[in-house]
Amino acid sequence: MDTLLQVDNLAVRFGPVQAVKWVSFALGRGETLGIVGESGSGKSTLLWALTRLLPETAAINSGEVWFDSEDLLRLPPDRLRALRGTRISYISQDPMTSLAPGLTIGQQMMDVLHREPWSAREKRARAIDALEWVSLPDPARRMEMYPHELSGGQRQRVSIAMALMLGPDLLLADEPTTALDATLEVEVLDLLKRLQRETGCAVIFVSHHLGTVATLCDRVMVMKDGEIREDGSVAQVFTRPEDDYTARLLRCDPARIIEPTRRLPTMADAPAATAAAVVGPAGRVKGSESPILAVSDLFVTFHRGGFLPAAIGGAVERIHAVRQVSFSISKGETLALIGESGSGKSSVARSILGLVRPDAGTIRLGERELTKADRGGWQAARGEVSMMFQDPAGSLSPRRTLAEQVVEPLIVHGRRAEATRAKAVELLTLAGLDSRFADRYPHELSGGQARRAGIARALAMSPRLIVADEPTAGLDVSVQGEVINLLNDLQERLGLSILLITHNMAIVRHAADRVAVMLKGQIVETGPTARIFAAPEHDYTARLIAAAHHDLPTHESA
Amino acid sequence: MFGYILRRIALGCAVLLLAISTLYVIVQAAPGDPASAMLGPKATPAIKAAFAEKLGLDKPMPVQIVRYVGSVLSGDLGTDLRSRRPVTEVLAAHAPYTVELILASLLIAAGLGIPLGCAAAVRRNSLFDQAIGLLSVSLISVPPVIIAIYGMLLFSAALGWLPAIGAGVGEGLGSRLHHLILPAIAVGIGWVGYIARLVRASMIEVLSANYIRNARAFGLPELRIVYRYALRTAVAPTITVLGVGVGYMLGSAVFAEIVFARPGIGKLMYDAVILRNYPVTLGAVLAATALLVAATTLADILNALIDPRFKESRE
Numbered sequence: 001m002d003t004l005l006q007v008d009n010l011a012v013r014f015g016p017v018q019a020v021k022w023v024s025f026a027l028g029r030g031e032t033l034g035i036v037g038e039s040g041s042g043k044s045t046l047l048w049a050l051t052r053l054l055p056e057t058a059a060i061n062s063g064e065v066w067f068d069s070e071d072l073l074r075l076p077p078d079r080l081r082a083l084r085g086t087r088i089s090y091i092s093q094d095p096m097t098s099l100a101p102g103l104t105i106g107q108q109m110m111d112v113l114h115r116e117p118w119s120a121r122e123k124r125a126r127a128i129d130a131l132e133w134v135s136l137p138d139p140a141r142r143m144e145m146y147p148h149e150l151s152g153g154q155r156q157r158v159s160i161a162m163a164l165m166l167g168p169d170l171l172l173a174d175e176p177t178t179a180l181d182a183t184l185e186v187e188v189l190d191l192l193k194r195l196q197r198e199t200g201c202a203v204i205f206v207s208h209h210l211g212t213v214a215t216l217c218d219r220v221m222v223m224k225d226g227e228i229r230e231d232g233s234v235a236q237v238f239t240r241p242e243d244d245y246t247a248r249l250l251r252c253d254p255a256r257i258i259e260p261t262r263r264l265p266t267m268a269d270a271p272a273a274t275a276a277a278v279v280g281p282a283g284r285v286k287g288s289e290s291p292i293l294a295v296s297d298l299f300v301t302f303h304r305g306g307f308l309p310a311a312i313g314g315a316v317e318r319i320h321a322v323r324q325v326s327f328s329i330s331k332g333e334t335l336a337l338i339g340e341s342g343s344g345k346s347s348v349a350r351s352i353l354g355l356v357r358p359d360a361g362t363i364r365l366g367e368r369e370l371t372k373a374d375r376g377g378w379q380a381a382r383g384e385v386s387m388m389f390q391d392p393a394g395s396l397s398p399r400r401t402l403a404e405q406v407v408e409p410l411i412v413h414g415r416r417a418e419a420t421r422a423k424a425v426e427l428l429t430l431a432g433l434d435s436r437f438a439d440r441y442p443h444e445l446s447g448g449q450a451r452r453a454g455i456a457r458a459l460a461m462s463p464r465l466i467v468a469d470e471p472t473a474g475l476d477v478s479v480q481g482e483v484i485n486l487l488n489d490l491q492e493r494l495g496l497s498i499l500l501i502t503h504n505m506a507i508v509r510h511a512a513d514r515v516a517v518m519l520k521g522q523i524v525e526t527g528p529t530a531r532i533f534a535a536p537e538h539d540y541t542a543r544l545i546a547a548a549h550h551d552l553p554t555h556e557s558a
Numbered sequence: 559m560f561g562y563i564l565r566r567i568a569l570g571c572a573v574l575l576l577a578i579s580t581l582y583v584i585v586q587a588a589p590g591d592p593a594s595a596m597l598g599p600k601a602t603p604a605i606k607a608a609f610a611e612k613l614g615l616d617k618p619m620p621v622q623i624v625r626y627v628g629s630v631l632s633g634d635l636g637t638d639l640r641s642r643r644p645v646t647e648v649l650a651a652h653a654p655y656t657v658e659l660i661l662a663s664l665l666i667a668a669g670l671g672i673p674l675g676c677a678a679a680v681r682r683n684s685l686f687d688q689a690i691g692l693l694s695v696s697l698i699s700v701p702p703v704i705i706a707i708y709g710m711l712l713f714s715a716a717l718g719w720l721p722a723i724g725a726g727v728g729e730g731l732g733s734r735l736h737h738l739i740l741p742a743i744a745v746g747i748g749w750v751g752y753i754a755r756l757v758r759a760s761m762i763e764v765l766s767a768n769y770i771r772n773a774r775a776f777g778l779p780e781l782r783i784v785y786r787y788a789l790r791t792a793v794a795p796t797i798t799v800l801g802v803g804v805g806y807m808l809g810s811a812v813f814a815e816i817v818f819a820r821p822g823i824g825k826l827m828y829d830a831v832i833l834r835n836y837p838v839t840l841g842a843v844l845a846a847t848a849l850l851v852a853a854t855t856l857a858d859i860l861n862a863l864i865d866p867r868f869k870e871s872r873e
Binding site: 048083 | 766767768769770771772773774775776777778779782786787790791864865866
């Protein structure tokens, strides 16, 4: 195999932390290498170190990175810059922040061509060609647009077009699909596959998502604590992992467990243990009693101000976020509300919590009619519904300890006397943390621990219903199972009802009793989880399920 | 975009109307009575009453306010009690000197502060950055009056390079600019430090953004990254602060105009307060308020023009 990139003993340090530990590997021309690992495994650091684009706080201790007989780590800055964008290109993680907000798409794409001796007209034509190539509709008009005028998927197409304009030999992709919805992810992966086939450029694809790596790559490296734990063909690593860590990681991924279970395997379990199909105690769902939550014919409309204030005849744009949505949740039941960003599922949750005023419809929580509730009624209702926020670290105050924050709902509800440290420890213990965490601050927590703290706080008021907004978003697959297990366990012990809002189909299978699918503000399908997965009625539901499912490719090379 | 600008201007006018009413009440509530001040200690109560009646000071306060606002809107700010000229005429004669002083000070603050802050952010934690940090803090800490007096002593008295007093009234443009240098430095130099710190902080934040790393990953020249990609975004908070800064500069301008004997709004205001010349005091404060409202409105509009996210409603 013709070697394009040869990395020898590369080591990178962030202050006292050795993030990448003397890593060596080689990449052939036209090869597609996936690097998987949990957050903090050093995979992105490794990628950015290759062309010295690390943040200032990082330092490369040692190593050589040979790219076509040139050591990138020792190349003068000018020579290195000449390689960037021409022979080595990038696609970075978050399409919402990877394009400059103040410049048009066209300006930014033409800037990438700044070294070429072409006229502005020619550069423009090249840029439009590239946008056409990534199937962006109406490319000439998009050139004049600013990034905020495009959707996330469109922006990621622009990033890909930018990366390929000059026909690079090597493409470095840092989690290019992580911030996208499942169906968009499939589209972008298809695009990357086509690109790789048509241009023949080598790709290093970093992801924490095992499924996407399996779909796209020939070869995969597994990283853990800055070391390469396993390196082999996709077929070998995914079917016969040699490393214990790899085996655990693969086994934990909720997406790879087809049989529904309320106890997902975790990293701590022995690899030999098989995932048992656990259904939980019989009679958990009290379907015969009147429902905890009943939403009927809910409408939510947002108004966007136009040219002039409405009072003096200005046009106001109406956005129908939620249209005629009805559903109910029984005691002890989990209902999953699924759909992509913008489908209106968050607006439904916000209406239940009284953060958004619905235009029409009723929301009944137990015996209380929330849409007609006064201040006192809302105050009481908020003691019965708790929110588990999507961004757990962001929804905790960075300046207060967990003990102070976990019991805060009690103080807000005028039950200061109960807001003791003992109560805080009790709640933390319930959420699977212990008293050692009481005095910690949010920045000292991992993603999974912050999520648990969020659960502890949601339990403070002993609610009847928990609204869990994307409880696994941004979590490694190894921790997703733990969080789902905890929610399932708490439900069984406390008789909680849960409204699970997510676009992660993999966890829905293991946590939800019933599923409601939202599309463009409406519920297009409802049914028991098993039926939805086995025989989806709506085309969109089928697409969501297919998008979450990544087949193991049968590579000839394997 | 156009709608936003209109709304912003309408809001500015509303603020100004509120300010006019408030100002009128504050000035009237201040101790001392214009009739006694103007007519001298020997005026009889009858003469004073006649004088008050002539100015409408005997009416109830709400009536006075409405009358005052109405006359302001029709362009009548009353008559200068000293010179007997219309206040608008007096203001028109003084305003240009203050406006040019504020503009020159803004130019110094932004023209020096933005490049310094930008350079400090690009070479952050270097010796150069620390030197600029020290310079900034020193400039912020020295009161404008001190700079004015020592500047005068050094450049006018000792070196004779710059005129000490006056504004070059009735002379050519060159002389006017020459007279402007010292006062503008006195008013604006403190802001150089402030703006430099601000620009440095927002530049550092922007330079760590994803799209900056992306631009580097595509091999764009560093200068283009700094000016085209980073500074454009980083300069927005500075514009807002400079808009509000005009208010503070107006405060400093009062000192500067007194020290340098410039016939501006500040000097006019000072003299009118001493003499309890109500119409002129009100007019001068009003002019200063209008200047401040105009500056903040302009800053908002400028920010909207820079930020493409506002262009959504252009169609």
